[in-house]
Amino acid sequence: xxxxxxxxxxxxxxxxxxxxxxxxxxxxxxxxxxxxxxxxxxxxxxxxxxxxxxxxxxxxxxxxxxxxxxxxxxxxxxxxxxxxxxxxxxxxxxxxxxxxxxxxxxxxxxxxxxxxxxxxxxxxxxxxxxxxxxxxxxxxxxxxxxxxxxxxxxxxxxxxxxxxxxxxxxxxxxxxxxxxxxxxxxxxxxxxxxxxxxxxxxxxxxxxxxxxxxxxxxxxxxxxxxxxxxxxxxxxxxxxxxxxxxxxxxxxxxxxxxxxxxxxxxx
Amino acid sequence: xxxxxxxxxxxxxxxxxxxxxxxxxxxxxxxxxxxxxxxxxxxxxxxxxxxxxxxxxxxxxxxxxxxxxxxxxxxxxxxxxxxxxxxxxxxxxxxxxxxxxxxxxxxxxxxxxxxxxxxxxxxxxxxxxxxxxxxxxxxxxxxxxxxxxxxxxxxxxxxxxxxxxxxxxxxxxxxxxxxxxxxxxxxxxxxxxxxxxxxxxxxxxxxxxxxxxxxxxxxxxxxxxxxxxxxxxxxxxxxxxxxxxxxxxxxxxxxxx
Numbered sequence: 184x185x186x187x188x189x190x191x192x193x194x195x196x197x198x199x200x201x202x203x204x205x206x207x208x209x210x211x212x213x214x215x216x217x218x219x220x221x222x223x224x225x226x227x228x229x230x231x232x233x234x235x236x237x238x239x240x241x242x243x244x245x246x247x248x249x250x251x252x253x254x255x256x257x258x259x260x261x262x263x264x265x266x267x268x269x270x271x272x273x274x275x276x277x278x279x280x281x282x283x284x285x286x287x288x289x290x291x292x293x294x295x296x297x298x299x300x301x302x303x304x305x306x307x308x309x310x311x312x313x314x315x316x317x318x319x320x321x322x323x324x325x326x327x328x329x330x331x332x333x334x335x336x337x338x339x340x341x342x343x344x345x346x347x348x349x350x351x352x353x354x355x356x357x358x359x360x361x362x363x364x365x366x367x368x369x370x371x372x373x374x375x376x377x378x379x380x381x382x383x384x385x386x387x388x389x390x391x392x393x394x395x396x397x398x399x400x401x402x403x404x405x406x407x408x409x410x411x412x413x414x415x416x417x418x419x420x421x422x423x424x425x426x427x428x429x430x431x432x433x434x435x436x437x438x439x440x441x442x443x444x445x446x447x448x449x450x
Numbered sequence: 451x452x453x454x455x456x457x458x459x460x461x462x463x464x465x466x467x468x469x470x471x472x473x474x475x476x477x478x479x480x481x482x483x484x485x486x487x488x489x490x491x492x493x494x495x496x497x498x499x500x501x502x503x504x505x506x507x508x509x510x511x512x513x514x515x516x517x518x519x520x521x522x523x524x525x526x527x528x529x530x531x532x533x534x535x536x537x538x539x540x541x542x543x544x545x546x547x548x549x550x551x552x553x554x555x556x557x558x559x560x561x562x563x564x565x566x567x568x569x570x571x572x573x574x575x576x577x578x579x580x581x582x583x584x585x586x587x588x589x590x591x592x593x594x595x596x597x598x599x600x601x602x603x604x605x606x607x608x609x610x611x612x613x614x615x616x617x618x619x620x621x622x623x624x625x626x627x628x629x630x631x632x633x634x635x636x637x638x639x640x641x642x643x644x645x646x647x648x649x650x651x652x653x654x655x656x657x658x659x660x661x662x663x664x665x666x667x668x669x670x671x672x673x674x675x676x677x678x679x680x681x682x683x684x685x686x687x688x689x690x691x692x693x694x695x696x697x698x699x700x701x702x703x704x705x706x707x
């Protein structure tokens with residue numbers, strides 16, 4: 184601890200100045216949101232039915248999307264970390280593409296594949312009468328598409344950091360692969376999964392581009408908070424600021440509750 | 451989508467700043483039509499104004515028309531925030547009023563075209579849409595513009611006039627987004643401007659309907675008080691209002707005021 188303190192005290196000015204500028208660059212715009220907030224009308228804006236509806240929908244969709252990401256993403260992370268597959272580098276690149284892809288592009292891709300004229304969507308429509316665009320299910324799918332890489336990366340990192348000898352020991356003791364995964368692997372990477380889950384949820388909550396492109400915008404069904412912010416900006420900037428503040432506060436609370444846990448998970 | 455808007459704004463600002471360097475005050479003092487002019491125009495004017503800009507440049511060598519096309523409300527906000535524009539052409543009176551009330555226009559805005567709504571359906575009209583009444587059918591997939599943007603406000607007026615309760619599946623953020631959903635065949639019908647149906651070429655079919663008369667959009671144009679190049683701005687506005695300007699806008703599907 185003492186050595187750490189000393190090291191911190193010796194931080195060179197060359198690093199400290201750009202670091203502080205970087206911090207200001209990231210924090211000042213958010214402070215601007217708080218300064219411009221219409222404090223006098225804030226309570227009534229917050230209690231308006233539209234805000235409540237959009238917030239409820241955002242929380243529900245982000246949570247459902249996170250469940251999908253967990254069910255599909257943890258096994259996927261396991262394959263990336265432990266599976267003996269050829270071309271794993273390419274596989275990992277493909278899995279992480281949505282991280283850097285503009286979300287609007289993701290939305291267009293989803294629309295072209297799952298829309299009612301798409302190669303998959305047309306059968307969903309004609310066989311089961313299911314149409315995903317313009318539905319809450321469409322929002323969940325768009326959010327899961329964009330958020331899943333965050334979970335996969337966190338869990339994969341945790342799996343790589345975990346000591347495989349415990350799993351090997353369990354195997355020599357006669358445990359099946361599935362039992363080993365459930366009783367040995369999963370508990371050992373639990374912090375990584377928790378971190379990935381929260382990060383995934385936060386990303387889903389903020390999703391805008393893929394949602395508005397694929398799922399459209401209809402109050403109570405597909406209008407999540409980010410969409411409400413964007414449309415409010417057209418007519419009522421004050422309302423947009425209030426909605427933005429709500430999202431900002433939710434995000435800060437989520438990330439702060441993680442503290443330094445997710446960094447450990449990712450590294 | 452918002453990122454795109456921001457980047458076009460930045461591009462317009464950057465162009466104007468670069469342009470200002472070569473634009474000596476003497477040009478304006480002598481009243482010569484010369485140098486760059488920045489036009490902020492509603493997204494629905496994209497095709498027709500681009501054409502007018504090229505013709506204007508050809509008619510006045512030494513001029514350069516730079517456009518910033520976006521939603522009228524976004525453009526009005528940018529002008530309020532001090533964006534260096536010479537001309538503002540809005541798709542709605544309200545957005546122009548916001549700018550002129552702030553004293554940012556030089557002279558009275560002039561209405562130069564009108565636009566009306568039309569029903570857009572995918573090519574061949576696979577769902578057999580016949581008129582506005584189909585928009586009240588919950589079974590059909592319908593896209594409208596959000597009421598917060600002009601095409602949505604106009605749609606609201608025609609439904610009120612027709613005494614119909616529309617049953618949309620999505621409220622799009624601008625008219626082009628609504629049109630895209632029709633192009634892709636994801637909706638059976640959308641309410642867009644007649645000019646948008648024309649601009650889509652043969653990709654969508656348009657169905658005119660009588661209630662459209664209830665929501666005619668007037669498009670006002672004005673030069674701005676802080677125009678960096680006022681003389682050329684005035685000349686461009688006169689060109690838009692000229693017989694040639696009206697002809698180009700008429701071809702795009704706009705009505706004369």
